[in-house]
Amino acid sequence: MKKNLNHRKNAGNRLVELFNAYLLNHAHGLFSSLGRLTRTPFTSAMTVLVLAIAISLASSFYIVVANIQQLTGNLESSNQMSLFLHDNVTDAAGQKLAEQLQQNPSVGAVKFITKKQALDEFKANSGFSDALNALERNPLPSVIQVLPKNALESSEDIEKLMSDFKQFPQVDFVQVDMQWVARLQTIMLIASRGVTLVSVLLGFAVTFITGNTIRLELQSRQNEVFISKLVGATHSFIQRPFLYTGFWLGFIAGFLGWLIVTVMLLILETPVEKLSTLYNSSFDLLFLSFSEFILLLMISSVLAVVGSWVVLNYQLRQLKPQ
Amino acid sequence: MLKFEHVCKRYPDAGEALTDVSFHLQRGEMAFLTGRSGAGKSTLLKLIAMMEQCTRGTVSLDGQDISRISERKIPYMRRNLGLIFQDYKLLNDRTVFDNVALPLVVSGYNHQEVARRVRASLDKVGLLGKERKHPLALSGGEQQRVGIARAIVNKPKLILADEPTGNLDPDLSAEVMFMFEQFKQVGVTVLIASHDLELINHLGHRVLTLDKGHLIAS
Numbered sequence: 408m409k410k411n412l413n414h415r416k417n418a419g420n421r422l423v424e425l426f427n428a429y430l431l432n433h434a435h436g437l438f439s440s441l442g443r444l445t446r447t448p449f450t451s452a453m454t455v456l457v458l459a460i461a462i463s464l465a466s467s468f469y470i471v472v473a474n475i476q477q478l479t480g481n482l483e484s485s486n487q488m489s490l491f492l493h494d495n496v497t498d499a500a501g502q503k504l505a506e507q508l509q510q511n512p513s514v515g516a517v518k519f520i521t522k523k524q525a526l527d528e529f530k531a532n533s534g535f536s537d538a539l540n541a542l543e544r545n546p547l548p549s550v551i552q553v554l555p556k557n558a559l560e561s562s563e564d565i566e567k568l569m570s571d572f573k574q575f576p577q578v579d580f581v582q583v584d585m586q587w588v589a590r591l592q593t594i595m596l597i598a599s600r601g602v603t604l605v606s607v608l609l610g611f612a613v614t615f616i617t618g619n620t621i622r623l624e625l626q627s628r629q630n631e632v633f634i635s636k637l638v639g640a641t642h643s644f645i646q647r648p649f650l651y652t653g654f655w656l657g658f659i660a661g662f663l664g665w666l667i668v669t670v671m672l673l674i675l676e677t678p679v680e681k682l683s684t685l686y687n688s689s690f691d692l693l694f695l696s697f698s699e700f701i702l703l704l705m706i707s708s709v710l711a712v713v714g715s716w717v718v719l720n721y722q723l724r725q726l727k728p729q
Numbered sequence: 730m731l732k733f734e735h736v737c738k739r740y741p742d743a744g745e746a747l748t749d750v751s752f753h754l755q756r757g758e759m760a761f762l763t764g765r766s767g768a769g770k771s772t773l774l775k776l777i778a779m780m781e782q783c784t785r786g787t788v789s790l791d792g793q794d795i796s797r798i799s800e801r802k803i804p805y806m807r808r809n810l811g812l813i814f815q816d817y818k819l820l821n822d823r824t825v826f827d828n829v830a831l832p833l834v835v836s837g838y839n840h841q842e843v844a845r846r847v848r849a850s851l852d853k854v855g856l857l858g859k860e861r862k863h864p865l866a867l868s869g870g871e872q873q874r875v876g877i878a879r880a881i882v883n884k885p886k887l888i889l890a891d892e893p894t895g896n897l898d899p900d901l902s903a904e905v906m907f908m909f910e911q912f913k914q915v916g917v918t919v920l921i922a923s924h925d926l927e928l929i930n931h932l933g934h935r936v937l938t939l940d941k942g943h944l945i946a947s
Binding site: 424425427428429431432630631633634635636637638639640641642644724727728 | 778780800804805806807808810812818819820831832834835836837838839840842879883
């Protein structure tokens with residue numbers, strides 16, 4: 408009984424010992440692979456830089472689209488129509504027409520903007536106030552903004568409403584705001600989808616570049632692999648340091664990629680700000696957020712480890728000691 | 730301990746390397762494997778080290794059939810073997826200590842146990858005090874003794890040595906053979922491939938002779 412207990416205790420100790428050795432082996436793999444990378448600084452730097460450029464390309468496309476989306480995001484897609492009135496229509500007549508339109512059952516909200524209001528607003532927002540002051544007379548027409556009741560109805564209904572409005576003699580022409588917003592949003596959709604596709608390609612590039620680097624590394628350490636196999640090393644033991652090498656390549660490249668994007672944005676920030684003040688807008692350039700930075704590190708590390716793993720799984724089977 | 734039963738090994742392009750080889754080595758037995766080059770010595774050793782699989786027949790080690798062993802089990806089975814090579818097969822970018830420790834690290838022993846066993850092993854081959862050296866800083870004889878220390882550090886049941894004295898002068902060879910005889914004393918089975926007939930005859934152990942793939946004397 409006592410012997411049995413002792414035996415069990417020993418088995419337990421051996422398990423703990425195995426687990427500790429396993430952790431130690433992982434820690435050793437983590438740091439020794441980093442040390443190994445620094446021993447061939449030129450080769451490592453080349454690989455990491457190529458990876459970093461691929462990663463920074465993908466993330467800079469991403470951040471450019473995110474910035475444009477930020478710019479266009481507050482433009483809501485609405486069916487708001489602008490009825491531009493003839494120049495000779497007085498403010499009172501315009502106001503009357505607006506009230507008349509309000510009676511239409513398919514019209515939601517109506518807002519009448521007089522010539523003067525339009526000019527003031529334009530002066531305030533465009534940055535051309537000096538030029539506008541120089542004009543003898545107000546070139547802007549009065550506008551009635553009409554919001555149909557059901558925000559997004561079929562384009563046929565919109566068309567019908569448009570042609571109805573055109574019948575009024577006071578109305579010069581009708582413009583539906585939705586069209587250009589919709590077009591812009593479609594363009595942005597294509598752009599962001601394009602970014603996704605390019606990012607997937609660049610992700611593959613990261614995977615393959617790391618895989619190839621690991622393959623070369625494996626070849627240069629063939630002797631070590633053979634000897635380890637002959638003394639009873641398992642595949643997972645042999646591939647561990649190589650996987651860590653892949654991890655470091657991806658991790659460092661991810662960090663460098665982030666650095667490249669951030670530096671590029673910093674270089675662009677001042678001119679963008681300048682442009683934004685010229686438009687009297689308060690546009691803030693969007694940088695990669697902290698969570699996006701962490702995500703970037705994770706994605707690049709995972710891609711690199713996957714690339715290494717695929718290559719190792721294949722190559723270690725091929726490498727047989729002679 | 731080590732049993733060959735009607736073992737044949739055929740290579741697709743080189744023909745039959747071993748034909749109907751049968752023999753049995755007992756626990757604690759020491760034997761020499763001899764024959765001209767190309768007689769099949771290396772092939773026979775590779776079958777035991779699970780670097781090749783035989784075409785027919787069975788090879789068993791300590792009662793376990795290793796001739797059809799799965800790829801996954803090979804590492805664990807190899808931990809029962811101590812392999813010694815003519816060219817030592819040491820890792821020249823690592824210290825003597827790390828070289829000898831490799832089989833233990835691979836098997837997941839803890840730090841203290843590794844250090845203790847590596848010292849004991851180096852002590853047996855007379856290299857205690859050279860742990861921090863790199864293999865290339867040692868003489869050929871010393872390098873081979875590092876190889877031997879690595880082979881015995883895991884307390885294997887069977888030691889396989891492929892021309893262990895091939896690169897050594899007669900004095901060093903005798904020294905190495907004396908070490909093998911000591912391992913035999915503690916119950917380890919030892920199989921040594923060699924064509925140094927003078928040395929073999931002088932020592933007077935069992936001799937397995939191969940000729941063109943046939944075992945002609947055992």
